[in-house]
Amino acid sequence: DQRSEEQLECLSLSYCELIYNTIFFKSVATGGNVSSALALAGQNACYQTLISNQGCIFLLGVHTLYEIHLRDWSERIDYYIENGRNQYEQALELAYSMLVGKAKGLTGLPIDPIKRRQCILDRMVSLLHSYLKYSLNY
Incomplete structure (x- = not known):
């Protein structure tokens, strides 16, 4: 960081x-x-x-x-899901820690707190949709 x-x-x-x-x-x-x-x-x-x-x-x-x-913030989240890992819980935990400001290494996120929060929230919603699709097809 x-x-x-x-x-x-x-x-x-x-x-x-x-x-x-x-x-x-x-x-x-x-x-x-x-x-x-x-x-x-x-x-x-x-x-x-x-x-x-x-x-x-x-x-x-x-x-x-x-x-x-270096992985940017979104690639760090994707790491848990790609290559058959499907670790959605860890991906969501990381996204949440980014949202509340506890995570480090936030390369690529906007500096403006409002835009940053919106980017992370959009990514979390996308993660939840992917997780639901994965769960229902499993």
Whole structure:
């Protein structure tokens, strides 16, 4: 959250298998004689594999290029419903906490409190309609 400088979510990027350049750390030119600290840095340093542009971070992995961006308020709600999760209760709880001002990380919502409240209420009504359809078809 930008205002409180609090970390709201942490993702493991180990699956990306970032490319790192170890030739500088292995000292190929001098026969590979390097300190243990430099050798350890060579195993973990990932230079030129990360770049940011317009709110997105691009990571260069061994097999592909990854794009990561911050979820806006609506995407955070959608996370609970998408991909077969169907966790409507958690989605509604998050939307309600946004409505009463307890949630953090409200990127994308209007600054004006009246417009903000209306956006959240519209989203909650949409969630309730989706939940009813899901419940009646289940």
